[in-house]
Amino acid sequence: MDRRDFLRTCGTLLAAGVAVSAGGVLAAKVKGKDGDMFWQIDPFACTQCGRCETDCVLPVSAVKCFHANKVCGYCDLCGGYYRPSVKDLNTAAENLMCPTGAITRKFVEEPYFEYTIDEHLCNGCGKCVKGCTSFGNGSLFLQIQQDLCQNCNECNIAKVCPSDAIKRVSYEEAYKLKDHA
Numbered sequence: 001m002d003r004r005d006f007l008r009t010c011g012t013l014l015a016a017g018v019a020v021s022a023g024g025v026l027a028a029k030v031k032g033k034d035g036d037m038f039w040q041i042d043p044f045a046c047t048q049c050g051r052c053e054t055d056c057v058l059p060v061s062a063v064k065c066f067h068a069n070k071v072c073g074y075c076d077l078c079g080g081y082y083r084p085s086v087k088d089l090n091t092a093a094e095n096l097m098c099p100t101g102a103i104t105r106k107f108v109e110e111p112y113f114e115y116t117i118d119e120h121l122c123n124g125c126g127k128c129v130k131g132c133t134s135f136g137n138g139s140l141f142l143q144i145q146q147d148l149c150q151n152c153n154e155c156n157i158a159k160v161c162p163s164d165a166i167k168r169v170s171y172e173e174a175y176k177l178k179d180h181a
Helices: 003-027 051-055 127-135 156-160
Strands: 035-041 063-067 103-109 112-117 140-144 166-170
Touching (some): 035 140, 063 112, 127 140, 156 166
Antiparallel strands (some): 035 166, 063 140, 103 112
C-alpha cells in the first residue's frame, strides 16, 4: 500500500468514526411520536435503593431530591432531615440524615421549619427520601434533573432499578411531581 492509499484509508476510517459518534449523540434524545423523550423517576414506585447515586454515568448523579412543598408538614422533627432516634434536635452532622448536608432548615414559627434542598450538594442517595417516606408524609422524592442528565439511550440507573421506577416519558409528561399528582 502506498502513502496515498494509506492516507485515503485512514481518512475514510476517521470519517466513519465521526459519523458513528455523531449518530450516537443525535440518538441520545429519542424522538417519540409526541416529541422528545426523557428519563423520569416515578416517585410512587421508587424504593430509595441508593442506586441512583452509584450507577449514574455522571461523576455526581443527575438524580436529585425534590421537595413537594404543598405536601410538607414543616415539622420540627422531620424524618428526612433527622436520623431516626436522635436524642437532641440539633443540627450536628451525626444527627442529620443527609450525608452531604444538602438539606437546610429555617425556622418559620413554633413548631414549624422550612426545608430546602441545595441541588449542588445533593448526590441522589435517597436517604432523606427514605426517612421522609418512613417517618413523615413523603414530601421529599427523587427525580432526574433534566438539565444535568445526558439522556443516555440506555440509562444505567434504569437498568439496575429494582422497582422499575425509571421510564422514558414524552416532554408533555416530564417531571411528574408529587405536588401535582
